[in-house]
Amino acid sequence: MPRTPAGPELDRLISLLAKLPGLGPRSAKRAALHLLKKRDGLMAPLSLALKEAADKVTACSICGNxxxxxxxxxxxxxxxxxxxxxxxxxxxxxxxxxxxxxxxxxxxxxxxxxxxxxxxxxxxxxxxxxxxxxxxxxxxxxxxxxxxxxxxxxxxxxxxxxxxxxxxxxxxLSHGVPVGGELDYLDEGTLAAAMKSRHKA
Amino acid sequence: MPRTPAGPELDRLISLLAKLPGLGPRSAKRAALHLLKKRDGLMAPLSLALKEAADKVTACSICGNxxxxxxxxxxxxxxxxxxxxxxxxxxxxxxxxxxxxxxxxxxxxxxxxxxxxxxxxxxxxxxxxxxxxxxxxxxxxxxxxxxxxxxxxxxxxxxxxxxxxxxxxxxxLSHGVPVGGELDYLDEGTLAAAMKSRHKA
Known part of the structure; x- marks a missing residue:
């Protein structure tokens, strides 16, 4: 990906945003420009929210949630x-x-x-x-x-x-046809499992 | 969207992430969990990069870039x-x-x-x-x-x-057929513009 003509800070922000699932290099650029437009309303709060969540959110000592x-x-x-x-x-x-x-x-x-x-x-x-x-x-x-x-x-x-x-x-959990799923699109394994565990209608 | 069972810090992070273009409420949750898994490698650097970019990136006084x-x-x-x-x-x-x-x-x-x-x-x-x-x-x-x-x-x-x-x-800029574009999918306005400004092959 060619670098953006916008200095190291913005390059770094874009490359980090691109590591989020659901964002690629291109949508990361779009997100960075969107953030710069909403500096006070979104960019600063997001920076703070990331820091707070990183500091405070921990795994539950009982269940791991x-x-x-x-x-x-x-x-x-x-x-x-x-x-x-x-x-x-x-x-x-x-x-x-x-x-x-x-x-x-x-x-x-x-x-x-x-x-x-x-x-x-x-x-x-x-x-x-x-x-x-x-x-x-x-x-x-x-x-x-x-x-x-x-x-x-x-x-x-x-x-x-x-x-x-x-x-x-x-x-x-039981195997079977997903609710709303069409049989035609289902794989054979799921169909076989659904047939095997069929029950009275 | 029902709240996540995860406390106000994570809720706030998710609702801010969901405001980025390209991320919806569901992918924002996925992104938040991904960030929590990569706390030192991604979450903290992203928080810092957002702050630095917000502080340092300004509009060029000549051209507005x-x-x-x-x-x-x-x-x-x-x-x-x-x-x-x-x-x-x-x-x-x-x-x-x-x-x-x-x-x-x-x-x-x-x-x-x-x-x-x-x-x-x-x-x-x-x-x-x-x-x-x-x-x-x-x-x-x-x-x-x-x-x-x-x-x-x-x-x-x-x-x-x-x-x-x-x-x-x-x-x-000239109007015309996008490179790699199929005529069948083009709107009439673009086709008319491309026809009007046709040139010798």
């Missing part, structure tokens, strides 16, 4: 069921499940999945703390809400073995 | 032709022309176009300084590189009238 309070709002929420733990890969997955409103228990964020190719082993993830929570008593169900990828499923298998022997139900 | 030096690098560049001024609407247009490498003179950034509907008149733009530069002597050509919109063309007409009487050639 990101929040500016520790324990996080979800762990501290007394209205949620404490007997159910939903295990997710990343905080983004927790947010997605919260958007659905379908789960009212607590969460546990692994911080990734086991991936030998990327050099990520079980010890690199928040698995020991999950085993500790699961065996501390009072837990009746652990929902493994991991991605339906090879690494996600490997991790799920590992967790099932690791948590064996505890008097806890271990469940997984 | 944004740069951390004043006069800007283009105005200060002695290798560029000083007799030609290309008039553009925004700094983004200047950057686009610089990418093309087709113009080797100086620029003048208006900072917008005349738009009665938006309450933008000639006095709100850098037009007086353009007239001053044009009449200061040594200028042989002024290229009006304004958008082919109603407001852009209104502004071009106004500039032609305003600069009348000076011994300066005033030119415009």
């Amino acid at each position: 990101w929040d500016s309070s520790d324990p996080c709002q979800i762990c501290a929420d007394e209205d949620r069921e404490t007997g159910e733990i939903c295990v997710v890969q990343e905080v983004a997955d927790l947010w997605a499940l919260e958007r659905s409103g379908a789960f009212k228990g607590k969460y546990h964020v692994l911080g990734g999945v086991i991936s030998p190719l990327d050099g990520v082993g079980a010890d690199d993830l928040n698995i020991a703390s999950l085993a500790q929570r699961a065996s501390a008593g009072g837990i009746t169900e652990i929902v493994l809400a991991l991605s339906a990828t090879v690494d996600g499923q490997t991790t799920a298998h590992y967790l099932v073995e690791r948590l064996e022997g505890l008097t806890v139900d271990i469940t997984r | 944004w740069d951390s030096s004043d006069p800007c690098q283009i105005c200060a560049d002695e290798d560029r032709e000083t007799g030609e001024i290309c008039v553009v609407q925004e700094v983004a247009d200047l950057w686009a022309l610089e990418r093309s490498g087709a113009f080797k003179g100086k620029y003048h950034v208006l900072g917008g176009v005349i738009s009665p509907l938006d309450g933008v008149g000639a006095d709100d733009l850098n037009i007086a300084s353009l007239a001053q530069r044009a009449s200061a002597g040594g200028i042989t050509e002024i290229v009006l590189a304004l958008s082919a919109t109603v407001d852009g063309q209104t502004t071009a007409h106004y500039l032609v009238e305003r600069l009348e009487g000076l011994t300066v050639d005033i030119t415009r």
Whole structure:
């Protein structure tokens, strides 16, 4: 990408903005010009918000969720069921499940999945703390809400073995046709899974 | 948009990121999580880069281009032709022309176009300084590189009238078929303009 004719400060800002997911080199330039136009209304507040979030947001010591309070709002929420733990890969997955409103228990964020190719082993993830929570008593169900990828499923298998022997139900999300999805566009694996777990209409 | 379960600092960061062009509420959340993962490598540097750019980047006192030096690098560049001024609407247009490498003179950034509907008149733009530069002597050509919109063309007409009487050639970009463009997808106005200004193959 040719440099912009605008000095090192602006070049640096653009190259950092281009590292955000969803922004490329071109949209980063557009974003930088937009920011310069809204110096007081957006640029200065954004700089401050980045600094504040970097300083204050930490991983919850219980579940690994990101929040500016520790324990996080979800762990501290007394209205949620404490007997159910939903295990997710990343905080983004927790947010997605919260958007659905379908789960009212607590969460546990692994911080990734086991991936030998990327050099990520079980010890690199928040698995020991999950085993500790699961065996501390009072837990009746652990929902493994991991991605339906090879690494996600490997991790799920590992967790099932690791948590064996505890008097806890271990469940997984069901596979099937996405709501609103057209059959024609679905891959064979999903269709086969949906057919296998068909139920009475 | 439902709030994220993550405290006010993260909520504020997400709502500011969502104001960047190219990012919506959902991609702003993704960007915020990405930033939190790369706290030292990206989040802190971006906060600093925003502050530095906001502090140091100013409009060039000659042409209105944004740069951390004043006069800007283009105005200060002695290798560029000083007799030609290309008039553009925004700094983004200047950057686009610089990418093309087709113009080797100086620029003048208006900072917008005349738009009665938006309450933008000639006095709100850098037009007086353009007239001053044009009449200061040594200028042989002024290229009006304004958008082919109603407001852009209104502004071009106004500039032609305003600069009348000076011994300066005033030119415009040509209309025509975009390079790589398919005729089938072009609007009638562009096709008519391309047909009108056809030339020997």
